[in-house]
Amino acid sequence: MAEIRVRTSKKYQVLDLTPQVTEVVRNSRVSDGICCVYTPHATAAIVINESDDPQIGLDLLDVLDKLIPEGVWRHDRIDRNGAAHLKAAILGPSKVIPIQQSRLALGTWQAVMLVELDGPRDRKIIVTIVKHTSGEPC
Numbered sequence: 385m386a387e388i389r390v391r392t393s394k395k396y397q398v399l400d401l402t403p404q405v406t407e408v409v410r411n412s413r414v415s416d417g418i419c420c421v422y423t424p425h426a427t428a429a430i431v432i433n434e435s436d437d438p439q440i441g442l443d444l445l446d447v448l449d450k451l452i453p454e455g456v457w458r459h460d461r462i463d464r465n466g467a468a469h470l471k472a473a474i475l476g477p478s479k480v481i482p483i484q485q486s487r488l489a490l491g492t493w494q495a496v497m498l499v500e501l502d503g504p505r506d507r508k509i510i511v512t513i514v515k516h517t518s519g520e521p522c
C-alpha cells in the first residue's frame with residue numbers, strides 16, 4: 385500500500401495521477417494483479433478517462449454542474465457544499481485497474497484522475513496492489 389498526497393489549487397479540478405500510480409505499481413514489482421486507487425474524502429472522486437485532451441476534464445466538471453446545481457441541497461445548511469458531496473457520491477471514491485505484465489492495463493487514452501469538487505484542499509490517495517498468485521485468472 386502506498387499513499388499519494390496532492391494539494392489541489394482550485395474549487396473544481398481534475399488532476400492526472402497516472403504517473404504517481406504507475407510508480408507505485410513499478411515499485412511493487414507485481415507483474416499480474418490488481419491496483420486499487422482510492423481517495424478517503426467525501427468531496428473528491430477517482431475517475432478513469434482521457435487526460436491527453438484536458439478539455440475532457442473540464443467537460444466532466446461542466447456536466448456535473450449541469451446535473452447537480454449548487455446551493456439547493458439540505459446539506460448546504462450545514463457547510464454549503466452539498467453539490468460537492470453529491471458529485472463525489474455519483475463518481476465514486478475508487479477505481480480498480482488490472483496489472484498485466486507489470487503495467488497498469490489502461491487503454492491508450494485512459495488516465496487515472498482525481499476529481500476535486502470542493503478545493504483547494506490537501507488530498508490523500510491510497511494505492512493498494514494485490515498480487516495474483518494462483519496462476520489462474522482471478
Ligand code: ZN
Binds near residue numbers: 459463464465466469
Ligand atoms: Zn459538507
